[in-house]
Amino acid sequence: MSQPPRKFNPHPFAYHQELDVRIENLTNEGKGVARVDGWVVFVPFALPGELVRCRIFRNHKNYSDSDIVQVIEPSPHRVEHVCAVFGTCGGCQYQHLSYDQQVEGKRRQVEELLHHMAKIDHPVLPVIISPKQYGYRSKITPHFHRPKDGELSEIGFLRVGTRNAMVDVKECPIAMPQLNTALTKAREAARAGSCKNGATILLRAADNGVLTRPDAIAVEHVGSMKFEFQAGDFFQNNPFILPEFVGYAVRKAKASGAKYLVDAYCGSGLFGICAAPEFEEVIGVEISETAVAKAAHNAEINGLTNCRFLAADATAIFAQVPHVGSETVVIIDPPRAGCSPEFLQQLFAFAPKLVVYVSCNPATQMRDLVLFSEAGYNLGEVQPFDLFPQTKHLECVMTLSKQS
Numbered sequence: 330m331s332q333p334p335r336k337f338n339p340h341p342f343a344y345h346q347e348l349d350v351r352i353e354n355l356t357n358e359g360k361g362v363a364r365v366d367g368w369v370v371f372v373p374f375a376l377p378g379e380l381v382r383c384r385i386f387r388n389h390k391n392y393s394d395s396d397i398v399q400v401i402e403p404s405p406h407r408v409e410h411v412c413a414v415f416g417t418c419g420g421c422q423y424q425h426l427s428y429d430q431q432v433e434g435k436r437r438q439v440e441e442l443l444h445h446m447a448k449i450d451h452p453v454l455p456v457i458i459s460p461k462q463y464g465y466r467s468k469i470t471p472h473f474h475r476p477k478d479g480e481l482s483e484i485g486f487l488r489v490g491t492r493n494a495m496v497d498v499k500e501c502p503i504a505m506p507q508l509n510t511a512l513t514k515a516r517e518a519a520r521a522g523s524c525k526n527g528a529t530i531l532l533r534a535a536d537n538g539v540l541t542r543p544d545a546i547a548v549e550h551v552g553s554m555k556f557e558f559q560a561g562d563f564f565q566n567n568p569f570i571l572p573e574f575v576g577y578a579v580r581k582a583k584a585s586g587a588k589y590l591v592d593a594y595c596g597s598g599l600f601g602i603c604a605a606p607e608f609e610e611v612i613g614v615e616i617s618e619t620a621v622a623k624a625a626h627n628a629e630i631n632g633l634t635n636c637r638f639l640a641a642d643a644t645a646i647f648a649q650v651p652h653v654g655s656e657t658v659v660i661i662d663p664p665r666a667g668c669s670p671e672f673l674q675q676l677f678a679f680a681p682k683l684v685v686y687v688s689c690n691p692a693t694q695m696r697d698l699v700l701f702s703e704a705g706y707n708l709g710e711v712q713p714f715d716l717f718p719q720t721k722h723l724e725c726v727m728t729l730s731k732q733s
Contacts, residue, residue, distance in 0.1 A: 376407055
């Protein structure tokens with residue numbers, strides 16, 4: 330048996346002790362959950378209902394981590410994975426699970442977060458699926474470390490369960506085909522070059538080709554709207570589902586009957602610009618002046634005269650919005666950390682008629698939902714979207730209406 334690490338805690342299991350366990354469910358990180366006499370054991374790449382053999386490598390205060398050794402009784406929903414490095418590369422968690430079960434698991438995850446975090450039992454609509462389950466991703470950023478003895482080693486993505494170890498990735502099945510063609514050339518160029526340090530390779534597929542420079546201008550269309558942004562900037566990376574995703578948020582906003590829309594955390598103006606034809610005025614609000622300039626440019630190239638974008642101070646987000654909350658709907662799409670308490674205080678003081686809350690992290694969305702409920706907002710539809718098939722990630726859109 331291998332020697333345990335110096336700080337290994339030997340309770341309740343020995344280092345590399347093997348256990349046969351039955352998987353009960355999955356965590357929101359995609360790990361299987363088993364229990365041994367009530368003690369939780371996490372097993373990656375195991376599926377609910379399976380009997381698996383696992384090997385313990387770490388004991389925590391109230392759970393243990395393990396590696397999967399063997400699937401003894403496979404789930405009927407287990408499928409062959411597509412990627413040669415699935416299970417080693419940290420990018421995908423669900424290639425071994427049938428797609429219908431992936432999306433049902435994500436729907437159930439949102440339902441459970443509502444129950445446990447927000448203390449609300451509320452229906453969650455079936456997940457709206459991606460038209461493509463592979464070949465959908467429009468941006469990848471493979472990395473490589475500093476060469477050793479003049480030679481590059483792995484060029485790819487982080488190895489699962491590590492902070493900086495890499496997996497060599499020659500092809501990524503969830504990336505668009507043109508990105509994989511470009512990846513082959515980029516890998517050859519990196520190995521033929523004289524890099525002295527590690528680096529990140531940018532590959533962005535857009536309407537105007539595959540872009541490799543962060544400052545190159547990417548062109549993307551969402552419905553009838555055109556967007557221009559720097560290739561290295563954030564923009565949703567599944568263009569195949571984007572029209573339906575954005576369209577849903579816009580329809581929910583329009584159904585409120587509000588005259589005006591505020592697009593908070595507006596970035597390059599995605600939601601506000603797509604919603605502009607449905608409102609008398611759209612105001613995008615951002616604390617980043619650079620983002621505001623890019624959003625204003627996108628409104629201009631689409632010929633929109635009822636859109637304006639404001640660089641607002643973080644302490645006075647709605648100070649320049651001239652409309653009353655009762656005639657306004659707000660779309661928010663915050664980062665993974667969710668909304669800041671300062672932002673929510675200002676939002677509740679503004680008291681919009683309806684809030685459409687778009688989130689890439691349902692856990693922080695549910696945390697914020699508690700504060701919305703306390704501020705007098707009722708939860709309406711809860712609609713998950715699968716922008717990232719084969720992975721643990723999802724987007725969730727909630728509508729929240731102000732109590733009269």
